[in-house]
Amino acid sequence: MRKIITNKVKCRLCGDVIESTYRNDIKSCKCGEITVDGGTDYIRRGWQTDRANIIELSEYEEEHKIPEEEIRLFQDHLRKKWLEEIKEIGGLEAYLKGLVMTLPEIQKLKKDYKNRQQGVINNDLLYE
Numbered sequence: 001m002r003k004i005i006t007n008k009v010k011c012r013l014c015g016d017v018i019e020s021t022y023r024n025d026i027k028s029c030k031c032g033e034i035t036v037d038g039g040t041d042y043i044r045r046g047w048q049t050d051r052a053n054i055i056e057l058s059e060y061e062e063e064h065k066i067p068e069e070e071i072r073l074f075q076d077h078l079r080k081k082w083l084e085e086i087k088e089i090g091g092l093e094a095y096l097k098g099l100v101m102t103l104p105e106i107q108k109l110k111k112d113y114k115n116r117q118q119g120v121i122n123n124d125l126l127y128e
């Protein structure tokens with residue numbers, strides 16, 4: 001649910017702007033047509049003749065969402081990084097593994113590959 005910043009409305013009949021700032025803080029406009037309530041806890045509206053006389057002015061905090069552009073850039077970064085790693089390791093096996101591997105797994109594979117090349121014998125590095 002979005003967080004309420006201001007709980008505010010304007011009356012279409014009298015032009016009065018009213019705001020509820022805390023729970024059970026019920027405010028009416030000058031002409032008495034509309035009411036607001038709820039503060040930043042909830043949004044409640046009241047009206048005498050027509051709901052359409054309520055002009056919403058409430059503000060909400062933007063949801064904390066990672067922008068799509070940022071996600072796309074990160075994916076591009078990972079893809080590029082992955083291709084670099086694969087190129088360095090070489091081979092179809094690595095490529096196929098890479099299709100289902102995460103970046104840390106690829107980096108481990110690369111490290112193991114380098115160690116094998118250097119003739120390092122370490123049981124921790126033996127896998128499969």
Ligand SMILES: [Zn+2]
Pocket residue numbers: 011012013014015016029030031032033034
């Ligand atoms: Zn009014």
